[in-house]
Amino acid sequence: MTHNQKSADVSFESLLKIFTIPEGPDSTLTQIEAELSHNLNQFLREHIVAEEKPLTEIERDFSDPAIPEQPQFVSEHTDHLMNTLVAHSVHTSAPSFIGHMTSALPYFLMPLSKIMIALNQNLVKIETSKAFTPLERQVLGMLHRLIYRQHDGFYQQWMHSASHSLGAFCSGGTIANITALWVARNNTLKATSDFPGIEQAGIGQALAYYGYKGLAILVSERGHYSLKKAADVLGIGQQGLVSIATDEHNRIVIDDLQQKIAELKQQGIKPFAVVGVAGTTETGNIDPLGDIADICHHEQCHFHVDAAWGGATLLSDKYRHLLSGIELADSVTIDAHKQLYIPMGAGMVLFKDPDAMKAVEHHAQYILRHGSKDLGSHTLEGSRSGIAMLLYSSMHIISRPGYGMLIDQGIEKARYFAELIQESTDFELVSEPELCLLTYRYVPENIAATMHKATKEQCLTLNNALNELTQFIQKTQRETGRSFVSRTQLNPARWYHHPTVVFRVVLANPLTSREILQAILQQQREIARLAPQLMANISRIAYSIENSTPMP
Amino acid sequence: MTHNQKSADVSFESLLKIFTIPEGPDSTLTQIEAELSHNLNQFLREHIVAEEKPLTEIERDFSDPAIPEQPQFVSEHTDHLMNTLVAHSVHTSAPSFIGHMTSALPYFLMPLSKIMIALNQNLVKIETSKAFTPLERQVLGMLHRLIYRQHDGFYQQWMHSASHSLGAFCSGGTIANITALWVARNNTLKATSDFPGIEQAGIGQALAYYGYKGLAILVSERGHYSLKKAADVLGIGQQGLVSIATDEHNRIVIDDLQQKIAELKQQGIKPFAVVGVAGTTETGNIDPLGDIADICHHEQCHFHVDAAWGGATLLSDKYRHLLSGIELADSVTIDAHKQLYIPMGAGMVLFKDPDAMKAVEHHAQYILRHGSKDLGSHTLEGSRSGIAMLLYSSMHIISRPGYGMLIDQGIEKARYFAELIQESTDFELVSEPELCLLTYRYVPENIAATMHKATKEQCLTLNNALNELTQFIQKTQRETGRSFVSRTQLNPARWYHHPTVVFRVVLANPLTSREILQAILQQQREIARLAPQLMANISRIAYSIENSTPMP
CATH class of the missing domain: 1.20.1650 (PLP-dependent transferase-like)
Incomplete structure (x- = not known):
């Protein structure tokens, strides 16, 4: 045409x-x-x-x-x-676009993407992917080794084995999490000599056979919303996704986890999976993975780590230790389209045990035949692109130490930004950066002092007014289009767990300079001045708190 | 670097x-x-x-x-x-690569893909996709209209409505089918004044509340293997995927469907969805969609059409009628990476009712907030690429009549190839093309006559020997790398429903010429000669049938 x-x-x-x-x-x-x-x-x-x-x-x-x-x-x-x-x-690749986990891409991926698009391989089966299949298996092996550090013989044995998969590439972290919990569910309610397994009989019969009243997945209250979808889609129900309290650093409270497991068991509900978070979406914190692993081991419960965003930290010699305990996980989610700087659509789930995915193995007559190396026999998705190729290339061109440096600069930039916020008299750091993510908000000068004096009820009123201002600033900044931070809602202990709207920044783009960060704070101050009514309302509330007069 | x-x-x-x-x-x-x-x-x-x-x-x-x-x-x-x-x-774009549904791509997609890769939008939320979100909603509207032909006011009202979705883009047909059945399952076991709904309570409680012993999805024995995964992942169990007999044209037998529904109901099992196939993966046939719709309407059962491959036929004025009844479906799967000639990773599911997807709606604090137009609140996947853009472009550059012509040429080429096979004395057409897909096999000269004389038992022996030859030819042809047909296994009534290995061809590439098709048959004849032992074995069996001597 x-x-x-x-x-x-x-x-x-x-x-x-x-x-x-x-x-x-x-x-x-x-x-x-x-x-x-x-x-x-x-x-x-x-x-x-x-x-x-x-x-x-x-x-x-x-x-x-x-x-x-x-x-x-x-x-x-x-x-x-x-x-x-x-x-x-x-x-999304602008250095002042620091609101989400979608960041810049290396420019060498533009020409290399052509190979992926032009060859249009379909990874579901060897017949439409040939060399792309061993390549994807190698990339899965690389990620498996990054997490589990098995010896070379392990990878020689399993990486290209026709009847095994060390994991699966998929469109993103959501499908990766669903896959991990699908495998966990099926392995928990597996076939026996007189039961065909949940994959055949469904949940209703499986619960009856095993004598459980229900199933539960446990995760901290900071777990990603995709887990709610997983609980729903897998037929467990969102009520079966049990939320565990977090401490002041947004990490799961181990005592609460143990107590909830005990309660569930008493109710006849089987806690079949615990999800540890390695980089919470909203605050960037990491659960104590080793402690969760111990509990899972003791309870014979699948331990999944959602490291969709934080998993890339394993590439840094300096910060790898933050994810200590991840090697004990039964499965791990990592998104290459987050901190591995690959275009959208590259999620992965890895399994410690090369046999784990047999719980979801499937075959067909025209493809995925027994004995074939077709990757599709262990994936939730069917047809899939050859995007693993782009990760393979980035691993080679950037190399492990290069990736490590990208991770390091992000974390160190986040620390700098946190200091900048703390040094400012009109900003409040709400969550400190553990990785390259932090949250904060604008609190007009002198208001912070008032907040600390306020009663619980007064604090709520003031907080609600500040929330309105934070929303206004975030929206206005987004709409003016010079820079972008995202926003979310937290419940910090320091503010009586009141709903607190915060700015959220993710500092993955290596081109985001200190000057840009300074400018973003300055813009936010200026935008606040564009809302005299909201500002006046905050002052009025603060005044009445200071003078302890009843508010009209 | x-x-x-x-x-x-x-x-x-x-x-x-x-x-x-x-x-x-x-x-x-x-x-x-x-x-x-x-x-x-x-x-x-x-x-x-x-x-x-x-x-x-x-x-x-x-x-x-x-x-x-x-x-x-x-x-x-x-x-x-x-x-x-x-x-x-x-x-995969070679004109002699006619084995799978992955075909050629229009070359204009190479430069246009750059836009998708370089901008790296994330369609889960407006904040990382802006204009790509209305674009995707428009493309979903276009496909909805292609299927359901609603009036303009319908699309004005719903296409860009924040709290509605006419469907979802996803990585492929498997996720599309799972999404459709997820919606169907949740709408069947929905919340009431004293029940929180299956999405909250899970299958176990939902079955108890509604008084069902189990759930069932019904589909013809030619249904795609992704439905087995769907039944497993959704917690229904593969036993809940009830297989319905097909007639000699690989179409669902309506009487058998009705009987199976009655049997299930008698067992206390709720048949909540029937899947009609519009283009079976292995033979390319279309179920009588209107008849299935009538039954579903009568049984108050969700009617899903898996038109992953065949749906594009709706673009042809000449052959659109083959899918008659699809407009009565509650949901339809279409893959743009099949007959819409888009790169891998572009599946879609469309819902007749703009409210249908509310059954799987979800929200989070940092995105997908109530009232936002974020597409992610109705998708199984989270982060997604802007691949809808490539379909938008192809719709504009190829146009509807252009697509229609591509569909027409495929179907007509398949008819030509079928004639060519039928005119040959050494090939057997196993399934006739309804769309651009057919199956056949090589049967050495004179053997066909013997097969028709054979008893059921003799036929099995001969068929097994022919199966070995078919496999050999298909593998050898693939390995020599000059051309490619795929293979599958059918159970044709004419051969006593014995397992019959066949060549399977999909004629979507407009550059596949009649000469290429002739050459492919010639190659297969030549490859057969490379297996004198297999050929001799077939002759020996045929001889013993002809002479009715017992076989050694």
Whole structure:
């Protein structure tokens, strides 16, 4: 459709052309590609975060539910995309975009991604992936070794074994967590001589056979929301996802974990998995993994570690120890599209025991036949892309020490930012950085002192007013598009566990400079001044607390 | 890491460089990209299917479980990839690669994929996707309209509604099917005034509350293997996936469906979903969707259509009618990476009722807040790429009539190939093409006549020998790397339902010519001659049948 037609007619010849390799460096497509690369680079250089066009206006450009009846020229369509889509997308790789775990990508991945797209391998089966299959098995081996540090003989034996998998690549941490808990569930309620196993009989019969009233997964109250989906989808129910208290550092309270396990057992409910968090999504903290492992070992319970974000810390000689105990986990989730700097869609789950995934093994007649090395026989997903290739390349081009350095700089930058906040009289550090993530909020000068004097009830009133201000600042900063921090809600002990809205920053982008961090605080101060009513309300509440007069 | 270092030391400056936009057309990366494009195009032009290197040898190149301690230059690594990976990958877009549903891609997607990779949007939330979110909602609207043909007002009301989703993008058909059945399960066992719903209470309690002994999903024996995974993962158990007989055209037998539903109900088991198949994976046939819809309506049962592969037929004016009744489905799976010619990783599930997905809605504090338009509140997956963009572009550049033409040519080519097989005295057409998929096998001349005379027992013996030959031909053809057909096992009524190994071809690539199809048959004849023992065995069995002598 790239050539000479403006009419509604589509010819079969023009269709054949779009499937034919463009010839030489002067082809229309090559020219479009060069221009596109130039324009994209310009966008990435000029735009910070996103343009200030309201979503409702953007939606107008994407409101026609009819599939076009007229073909568009590639060049014309590319222009359309640049104007309607690219110009109003989010510049996730901007150094001032520090709000989420989606960060910058190494530029060498742009050309290398072409290999993935152009070859369009399907990793579900060798017949459509060939060398990509051993490559993916090697990458899984690398991650397994990073976590479990088994000897070389172990990997020689299992990495390429047709009937084993050391783990699975998947679209992201959610599918990885679901896969881990699926395996755990099936191994707990497995087949015996007189029971066909939960995978055949379902939960109802499995509970009856094993004499349990229900199943439970335990995780700290900081566990990722994907675990709620996992409990739902796996048929356990969200009530079976038991929340454990955290301490002032957002880490699971071991005593509470033990008590909850005892309570569940007394109720006839089987606690079949405990999830340790290695890098909580909202505060970046790490559970005491060794202690959880001990309990799981004692209780014969599957120990899963959700290290979707924090797992990459294992690449740092300096901070690897923070995840100590992870090697005792039965399974671990790691997302390559977070701190391994790979494009979106690269999650992984690793299993300590090469036999673990047999609990979810499946076959078919046309693929995944017994004895084949098809990766699809152990994955929740079916067809999958060859994105493992990009991680393989990054491991080689950046190397382990390079990744370590990226991790180190993030953590150290977060410490710097925490100091900057603590030195400021108008900001409050809410959670300290253990990895490269921290939370804080703007608290107008002199208000902090008042908060410490306030009663529990007064504190709630003041906190609610501050929450409104934090929300306003975060939204306004996002909308002005110069920089971006995210926000979440915590319940800090220091503020009587009142709901407290905070800014959340993740400092993974190596180009985020100290100057940018200083500027972000300055912008937030300035935005606060744009809300005189919210500010006045806070002052009024503080005044009434200071003077202990009843509030109107 | 692209510049001047050969030592093990990685400097932070070199790390910064890899995250910095490469300047101008003379940068190292631009040069590498140009060379890579050239080499990839050369590979795609020169290689047919794959090189003849045994998998065990390829595995040797991917056997080191250690993450490299030394960084590699991008150029050096690219060469390494070309030699070890690309040279031994599968040329899925070759016109003679007709074995699977992974086919050619339009070349305009190569430059456009850059936008997806470089912007690295995360569709789970607006904050990391902005305009990509309305775009994805529009694409879902387009597919919804293609299936359900609602009026414009419907799409105006629901397409961009914050609290609704017309469906979900996901990594592929498996997740799409799981999502549909998850929604169906949760809507069947939903919350009431005195029950919190299955999503909270789990299957055990839900069955007890509703008074069911179990749950069942019904699908024809040709249903995709992902449904077994779905039944397992959703806690229903694979025994709850009830298989319904098919007729001689591989379509579900409606009487058997009705009977099985009645039996289940008598056993106290709730048949909560029936899956109609619109394009079976192994034979490409379409169930009588309207009839299934009637039964589901009568039984108040969720009607899901797995149109992962066949759904694209709706784009053809000429063949759209083959899927008649699909508009009555409660949900439909369509894979864009199959007959919509999009790179791997683009599945979709659509729901007729904009409220259906409320059954799986979820929220979190830091994203997916109530009232947000974050797509992640209705998806099984969390972080997701902006691949919807590529489908949006293809819809615009190819247009609806263009897609229709691609579908038409596939179906008509399959009919041609079927005729070619039927005209040959040494090939047997096992399943006729309804869409662009058919199965057949090589049956040496004169053997066909013998088979028709054989008793059931004799036929089994002969069939087993033919199965060995079919396997040999398929494997050898794959290994010689000139062309590729896949194989599966069917149980045709005509051969007493004996297991029958067949070649399976999918004719989606518009560049697959009639000459190529003729050549593929000729190659298969020639390969058969390379197995004189198998051929002699078949002759011997045929001889003993013809002469009715007992076989040794």
